Amino acid sequence: MLHFYKTPAVLKNISKSLIWNVLSNEKTIYLTFDDGPVPYLTEYIIETLNKYNAHATFFCVGDNIKKYPEVFKKAIEHGHGIGNHTFNHLKGWSSQNDKYMENIHKCQKIIEQNHTKVKKAIFRPPYGQITPRQIQLLKESYNLIMWDVLAYDFDKSHTAEKSLKKIIKATNSGSIVVFHDNYKAEKKLKYMLPKFLEHFKGLGFDFKNLMQCKFK
Numbered sequence: 001m002l003h004f005y006k007t008p009a010v011l012k013n014i015s016k017s018l019i020w021n022v023l024s025n026e027k028t029i030y031l032t033f034d035d036g037p038v039p040y041l042t043e044y045i046i047e048t049l050n051k052y053n054a055h056a057t058f059f060c061v062g063d064n065i066k067k068y069p070e071v072f073k074k075a076i077e078h079g080h081g082i083g084n085h086t087f088n089h090l091k092g093w094s095s096q097n098d099k100y101m102e103n104i105h106k107c108q109k110i111i112e113q114n115h116t117k118v119k120k121a122i123f124r125p126p127y128g129q130i131t132p133r134q135i136q137l138l139k140e141s142y143n144l145i146m147w148d149v150l151a152y153d154f155d156k157s158h159t160a161e162k163s164l165k166k167i168i169k170a171t172n173s174g175s176i177v178v179f180h181d182n183y184k185a186e187k188k189l190k191y192m193l194p195k196f197l198e199h200f201k202g203l204g205f206d207f208k209n210l211m212q213c214k215f216k
């Protein structure tokens, strides 16, 4: 299996409507966590971010918000951003457009029941799968957030040590980095996240919530 810790430029150029990096001259990194909220693991992440005075963005699965509203509220209370990751973690390429849209709106509804409504919500497609037509249907209502750096925290073919080295090398100012608050990723994430924060804090970087960004 090929690992793309750093998203290749050729992929980033496919669609101008997708956001892969934040254009920034500041030493800022945008951490994101997909698939939660889930008990213990999301809470562990929030506590770890707190220790480093770091903010991040959680791309939530609507069904998990429904199951674990208290965990979801904790992320909001600590000033983290909330993004939409569909209600049931659907694959864009194999979903019918109307079903896909419906599932995303269902997730957005549950987010907005617990969170202040924002002018333009943020969405990340599960597995990074999204068709040109789906982009067209979504881009008016959502900023479509992809990533610059993937932690491979869910992947057992690379050790946590190796993955950490790779993502440290791949990350720079304005990088959007993906981890997962998903139990499959728990072991590697718990090794990698504190060390990643420690490394970049030591270099004078800040970690911010994506919702504070102005996208075009």
Ligand SMILES: [Zn+2]
Residues within 6 Å of the ligand: 034, 035, 085, 089, 125, 126, 127
């Ligand atoms: Zn996901």
